Every structure is written in C-alpha cells, then in structure tokens.
Amino acid sequence: MLWMFVSAGISKLAPANREFYQSVFDSYGVKHAGIARISTWSLGSMELLAGVLTVLPESRALGAAACVVLLSVYMLAMANQIRQGKLDADCGCTGPGGGVAISPVLLIRNGVLIGLLILVFLVDASFLGRPEVEHWLLPSLLAVMFILISVCAEQLLASAQKLKRLRYVR
Numbered sequence: 106m107l108w109m110f111v112s113a114g115i116s117k118l119a120p121a122n123r124e125f126y127q128s129v130f131d132s133y134g135v136k137h138a139g140i141a142r143i144s145t146w147s148l149g150s151m152e153l154l155a156g157v158l159t160v161l162p163e164s165r166a167l168g169a170a171a172c173v174v175l176l177s178v179y180m181l182a183m184a185n186q187i188r189q190g191k192l193d194a195d196c197g198c199t200g201p202g203g204g205v206a207i208s209p210v211l212l213i214r215n216g217v218l219i220g221l222l223i224l225v226f227l228v229d230a231s232f233l234g235r236p237e238v239e240h241w242l243l244p245s246l247l248a249v250m251f252i253l254i255s256v257c258a259e260q261l262l263a264s265a266q267k268l269k270r271l272r273y274v275r
Contacts, residue, residue, distance in 0.1 A: 106155075106156055106159040106168070106169070106172050106222065107156045107157065107159055107160045107248075108156075108248070108252050109156065109218075109252075109255065110152045110153065110155050110156030110159070110172060110175075111152070111153055111156035111157065113149075113152045113156075113198075113200075114148075114149045114150065114151070114152035114153030114154075114156060115149070115153065116149070116200040116201075117145050117146070117148055117149025117152065118145075118146065118149040118150070118153070122200065122201050123142065123145065125197075125200070125201040126141070126145040126197060127141045127142065127145065128195075129194075129195055129196075129197035130144055130145065132186075132191065132194040132195065133182055133186065133194075148175075151171065151175060152175060154171070155168050155171035155172045155175060156168070156172075158171060159172060159225075165225060166225065169222045169223075169225035172218075172222050173219050173222045173223065176215045176218055176219050176222070177215075177219065179198075179215060180211075180212055180215040180216070180219075183196060183207050183211055183212060183215075184212055186207045187207060187208075187209060187212070191207060192206060192207055192208060193206055193207075194206060194207050195207075196208075196211055198211065198259070199259050199263065203259065203263055204263050204267065205259060205262055205263045208262070210262060211262075214258070
C-alpha cells in the first residue's frame, strides 16, 4: 500500500500533472477549475499520508483505514460513472501515461484491495518489532510480488482497453 498510495499521491501533487488531473476531475463532474485543483492537492496529500501511515507499526491500522476510505470513495465515484454510461473516461488511477478507462474491472480491483486492507486489522502484528530475518523477509517478498502483480495487471487492463478501441475503429 505504501508504494501504491505514495506513488499516486506524488503523481497528483506533481505540477506537470495538474492539467491531466483537472480533466479527470472534470470527467467526474467537478467543473470548477479551482475546486478541481484543491481536490487534486487534497487527495494527493491524503494518499501520500495514508501510504506512509501503513508502514509505521504504530499507525498501520489508521493508515489502512484511510486507504479503505480513499479506495471506497474512488470505487463509488467510478460506479457512478459506470451507471451514467461514461466508460470511456480516464479513471485517473495510473496517472497521465496510463490511459486506463473506467470499467467494472476497476471496481473489482478496488474491492480486492479493500479486502486486503481489512486483513491488516485481523493480523496480529506483534512480530513486526522483532529483528529476525524471517519476520521481515516474507512480508517484504510479498510486498514486491504485490507491486509486480499490480503493475502487470494495470498494464494488461490498459492494453486490453486499447485493443478493444482499435477493434471498434475498423
């Protein structure tokens, strides 16, 4: 979650991405440029903070709860777009270069991520303060695996959507 939320937060806070996120907010119905700017900055800051909080043992539960809230809000916003038939709008999930459109698959992805975050509340984290290799090696390897799977899944989704658009062009 650190990687996912911190990278999303940094992307939203980067000055070079302001126009992209303003257009994303516009597609979600936020038409006022000032509100879109404040929303982008606020969400980017919250994502950054939530990601960092998930790493610190003392604040892990708070960080996980913040991530659940953010993912739920994004899921509801995307579900509303799907309900309105706006399946061609960029979801904003992967930043300016991602090109991932809103789809039911993203709702499923967010649901899975929310489920994984809820596990944080159920797992006994008493071993996290121990310095032995076996207590940090497996979680670290799992985190790397999660990052790789997440990047691959997003790329597959973007590629599938591009192929689908190309088929309709012919």
